[in-house]
Amino acid sequence: MQLTTILTTALLSSVSLAGTFKTLSKSKPSPALTWNVTNFNTSCTSGDCTYNFHIAGQGTPNTPGFNTTCTGATGKEDYQPCGNEQISAIVDPAKSSSRWNVEVQHTWVKGEAQFWAVGSSNATAPAKRFNITVDEQYGVA
Numbered sequence: 001m002q003l004t005t006i007l008t009t010a011l012l013s014s015v016s017l018a019g020t021f022k023t024l025s026k027s028k029p030s031p032a033l034t035w036n037v038t039n040f041n042t043s044c045t046s047g048d049c050t051y052n053f054h055i056a057g058q059g060t061p062n063t064p065g066f067n068t069t070c071t072g073a074t075g076k077e078d079y080q081p082c083g084n085e086q087i088s089a090i091v092d093p094a095k096s097s098s099r100w101n102v103e104v105q106h107t108w109v110k111g112e113a114q115f116w117a118v119g120s121s122n123a124t125a126p127a128k129r130f131n132i133t134v135d136e137q138y139g140v141a
């Protein structure tokens with residue numbers, strides 16, 4: 001939530017810099033979106049951890065589909081781009097458990113409007129597969 005707020009603020013300020021008035025909308029994705037994660041894995045050397053996973057999202061009339069690989073260092077504050085740069089991820093060690101908090105963001109442009117969707121899940125590593133349910137979708141138009 002907090003990250004989304006930061007992102008929203010950043011996006012809105014860039015929008016106002018452009019000098020045009022645009023509106024931010026927030027909604028539950030419709031139809032509902034579920035992203036499939038496979039081959040989730042983490043690897044740590046003396047406290048520095050990296051992650052690796054495949055993620056695919058089916059396209060809907062409102063959302064482009066994707067299928068890409070995400071690799072990066074855990075514990076970053078900013079979303080790190082995946083192979084397909086419309087997809088980005090933050091992977092954090094989950095507090096008080098041996099799980100990983102996996103946060104994924106999908107951004108896309110449709111006409112003049114910009115959209116993004118975010119979802120998260122708590123995963124154990126290595127995990128063959130798990131789902132991420134998209135919680136919120138945002139649009140600026």
Ligand SMILES: *[C@@H]1O[C@H](CO)[C@@H](O)[C@H](O)[C@H]1NC(C)=O
Nearest residue numbers: 039040041042043052126127
């Ligand atoms: C996870 O990554 C480590 C380091 O790259 C590798 O040794 C291990 O085989 C991987 N595990 C799975 C299940 O892919």
Ligand SMILES: *[C@@H]1O[C@H](CO)[C@@H](O)[C@H](O)[C@H]1NC(C)=O
Nearest residue numbers: 034035036056057058059065
């Ligand atoms: C995700 O997996 C489910 C079954 O586990 C499947 O029905 C669905 O089509 C998959 N979606 C994608 C985008 O691969």
Ligand SMILES: *[C@@H]1O[C@H](CO)[C@@H](O)[C@H](O)[C@H]1NC(C)=O
Nearest residue numbers: 036054056057058066067068
């Ligand atoms: C994603 O791509 C991989 C390899 O390119 C393929 O094996 C897999 O079936 C694809 N998944 C979907 C949901 O398209």
Ligand SMILES: *[C@@H]1O[C@H](CO)[C@@H](O)[C@H](O)[C@H]1NC(C)=O
Nearest residue numbers: 094095096097101120121122
């Ligand atoms: C992940 O675990 C944290 C507690 O460690 C919880 O607050 C959060 O809701 C969980 N997220 C999901 C998507 O289940």
Ligand SMILES: *[C@@H]1O[C@H](CO)[C@@H](O)[C@H](O)[C@H]1NC(C)=O
Nearest residue numbers: 033034035036129130131132
């Ligand atoms: C993932 O979601 C699909 C529906 O989209 C469901 O059929 C499948 O059982 C779920 N898989 C897991 C591992 O939860």
